[in-house]
Amino acid sequence: MAEAHQAVAFQFTVTPDGIDLQLCHEALRQVYLSGLHNWKKKFVRFKNGVMTGVYPGSPTGLLVVVSGYMSYAKYTKMDPSFGIVAKLATHIPISKYITEDGQRIAGGVLVGTGLWVTIIFVMRNVLKSLLSWHGWMYNRHGTVSIGTKMWLVLVKLFSGRKPMLYSYQSSLPNLPVPSVKSTVKRYLESARALMDDEDYKRMEGLAKDFEKNLGPRVQWYLKLKSWWTSNYVSDWWEEYVYLRGRGPIMVNSNYYAMDFLYVFPTHLQAARAGNAIHSAMLYRRKLDRAQIKPVYLLENKVPLCSAQWERMFNTSRIPGVETDVIQHVNESKHIVVYHKGRFFKVWMFYDGRLLFPREIEQQMERILADTSEPQPGEMTLAALTAGERVPWAKARTEFFSKGKNKHALDSVEKAAFFVTLDDTEQRYDPKNPVQSLDSYAKSLLHGKCYDRWFDKSFNLIVFKNGTMGLNAEHTWADAPIVGHLWEQVLAFDPVTLGYAEDGHCKGKTHPSLPGPQRLQWDIPEECQSVIASSLKVANALADDVDSHIIPFSDFGKGLIKKCKTSPDAFIQLALQLAHFRDKGKFCLTYEASMTRLFKEGRTETVRSCTVQSCDFVRAMMDEKQTREERLRLLKVAADKHQDLYRMAMTGKGIDRHLFCLYVVSRYLGVDSPFLKEVLSEPWRLSTSQTPLQQVDLFNLAKNPEYVTSGGGFGPVADDGYGVSYIILGENLINFHISSKHSSPETDSHRFGQHIQQAMRDILSLFQLDKKATKLI
Incomplete structure (x- = not known):
């Protein structure tokens, strides 16, 4: 579908007079604009890295401190550095370019910079200490005590101005490790409600034995890890709870988000996809520039960790025989769209800019109008991501590690996100509310088991009648992070972007926009057999879900x-x-x-x-x-x-602590009847x-x-x-x-x-x- 002449920058022919180069100026222009866009993005990332790195200070603060220091030293004729500037000046060589006054200025700049760094260090650590206090959570609902108000003033005082998404990361406290005694006590308290006297007495004996003998030993290793890492839970939680699971992630791990309940902005599938995709890409641009505001609690004063946002886009879960891995690339300029068994690569940028909603709709219309048939095995290919992980891992290594299959799979896995133009209609129907919503939920949760790429960070699903939803992979982040993206997509769609009276996206189509590229696969019969086996497992799992x-x-x-x-x-x-x-x-x-x-x-x-x-x-x-x-x-x-x-x-919960204690015990090769029973409940x-x-x-x-x-x-x-x-x-x-x-x-x-x-x-x-x- 793509115009062939757009795929190359130049052509050449050999003639008796020599080589005749035929340059395609438009293609060269696109190469130039692409490079310009890339360098702008690198500069923005560098600038954001600097701004985040010095938070709660700022480069402006550096100028204020240094100039203030120099002015104070000049007009008072005093040396607030206690001779440090003079000592520094002796180490700066005198030459015709650097006078003695220049030496003093250079020394003053160095001391002023040191003072600025010290101020940042103190503010950051004071803020970290303040954020370690959680007494505000115990205020009576709807009220704020005087102590909490004073604390909020201090948090505000030691926080910088205009924080970006990741500004608070270095100021957040580390997750504390509860004591073994308190965790065992609270576990027994929770177990009391579910056990009779005999079972409780037996479990109490196991718990006390663990608290006295094995507990202190494994706790020591956990304490050591908490001192060495940012969070003693998160990496093990990601690895052992998610990535090492060998069962299907469809239904068992992935989750979904729905559209508006009562509002249907347009009945045109391509138009809804155009606005939604554009909104998601705008969100990614804000994310790349760290312009998304941090999420807060308590009067927008108490910041939450933003680390999970980092892998929202350009991310895919890669299957392995023993464990999967998360693959994230910094840059991706395309999405992959699935429709009626075919995969299409759609570029999101042209003329050095993001495509407008009507232009994205134009691309979706081209895909919907395409009548070509799926290649052998292509229609149900994504069922590999819905079934067991080991067959998918082996098939990926054997059939997708070279040639056109590798190129096509790279396009899917390195896409910004995955889009399905679903050929079914889903919507809340007031005349049949139960059946319509149940069908809608099951479609988002698993679909046909082969029309979602469940390994992608998220799938945007747009149905035939314009309703849409998300299916998200769980490893890289929890639901509130995906929900934050989804809220902005929904808010931008009918209000900010809107639709024309005929239901199309606002704006005009592009007369020379290259069309989507059909991904090419060469799937042998052996691979098709693995796909069919995975689809059988996935279908059985999906059919069993009662939503x-x-x-x-x-x-x-x-x-x-x-x-x-x-x-x-x-x-x-x-x-x-x-x-x-x-x-x-x-x-x-x-x-x-x-x-x-x-x-x-x-x-x-x-x-x-x-x-x-x-x-x-x-x-x-x-x-x-x-x-x-x-x-x-x-x-x-x-x-x-x-x-x-x-x-x-x-940080005083018990289950993540018990989980990590169990992981340490497994590393030590020691069996704990108590931990084993707790983790198997x-x-x-x-x-x-x-x-x-x-x-x-x-x-x-x-x-x-x-x-x-x-x-x-x-x-x-x-x-x-x-x-x-x-x-x-x-x-x-x-x-x-x-x-x-x-x-x-x-x-x-x-x-x-x-x-x-x-x-x-x-x-x-x-x-x-x-x-x-x-x-x-």
Whole structure:
């Protein structure tokens, strides 16, 4: 499809008179512009590196300090350097170019620079110490104590002006290593709710033995690692939890994000892709320039770690026999698009600039209009990324390490991201809400198992009717980071960029824009057999997923706040009540919490099933219990949950510590019955809240229709549930539920009904309607 003459810079022919060169000036111009763009990018990265490296200081601050020092020394005729300048001057050779005054100036500049560096060092370390204090988290909800206000003033004072995305990285504290004693104590506390007396006594014996004998030994190695590295958890977590997993990452690891729930900006697939791709590339440009603002907590004063942003684009997971690796390239000027079994390479830059939305739409229209057939094995090729990792790793080495296959695979793996122009239609249908949303979720989670490249950092999926969504690989980052990108893409799409009246992107097509390049594959029958085997595994996994989406609109955080209860604690207790009603028993519950208050922090586990939550659930199930007693137990359970959440966020969680202790024990070749049993316990209820981070992008009070459906993930345990939820505005909470059809114990739709009823039942305890009547 690409114009052939654009592929070469010159042609030549041999004639009797010599060699006749036929230069293509347009191609040479594109080469020049490409090089110019590359050097500009290098300069911006260098400048950002300098700005980040001296934060909370700035180059302007250097000029102020040096000039101030020189002025003070000149007009007071004093030497505030205590003779250092004079000593420095003696080591600077006197020549006709450097006078004695020049020596003093040079010495003054050196001393002033040293003073500036010292100021930066002090400010950075003071800021690091300030950010190590987390007492602000224990303020009563909605209030800020005087001590916290004073602390915020100090944080502001020692922070620099106009921080970039990575400015705070060197000022963030390291993740602390909890003591073995405290971790064992809190583990036993969490286990008490799920064990009878006999099992608990046995586990208590194993725990105490570990605390006394093996624990101190493995803890020593972990302490040593915490002193030597930025984060004692993150690298092992990435390697052993994600990269060393040999099972399919589709469903088991990858997760998805949905489009707007009620708004459909355009029905044109190519146009929606044009705006979305352009928005994503604008985000990448801001990311390359470090212009994305850091994410904060507490009145935009407490920064979170930004390390996970580094591998958002130009990244792919590369399969290996024993372990996978993450491949990230600094520069990628193209994306790869999949449509009806064909792969296309689409350049994102022309004339030295990023393509406009209408030009990207033009490229998508060319792909949609292409009627060529897939090459043998090409249609289902991406199923290799959906199946087991070992067959994919071996096939990659054997069939994709040379020739056109290597070139084509490089194009996919080094693309900025992967795009699928899906040939199905997905959308929320008010007339059939359950089936339409369930189908939409499953399509984003796994699709046809061969129309998503699951190894890419993320896949942008645009459906035939203009609806879209994301599928993201989990290794390189957690959901909030992908969510940050997705929020900006959604916000830019209908509002900032917009569409013409006919549904097309605004702007004009380009008359001489080279078309997409069809990737060429040569897939032998042996490889096609491996593809078919991977597809069979992936299909079985996908068919077993039972997805259910609930837009819960009975009430939202607005009413929950009137109950003077944390919305997250409220929902977690509702999930506990719903699970007990669903299965008649309690289970080990995982709630994801972030540890990004620390350098390179990722997640920690909040064990939401506690003795206190069980007491509350039993009270709700006991018809004889009074409303007052249920309310009291609710408050106790909610306070306990909030305390556990705070501990997880502030580095006092137990599960990442236990995980790392286990890794060290394996390195030492020592078996720990306690650690082995703890790490093998199944999470039959795995939950996560998707935060809406950039509230300013979505004015839900004025435009309540601009709400996203959130996102979800597959079930973690074969006989368990996965639940993701997003709190949107004051009146909507979306739940994403997953389980497996093959388990006789689970049913996502049944569990969804229990969740809705549990939410209503808990709210009714507060009798808000009666309070409102009294006020009237």
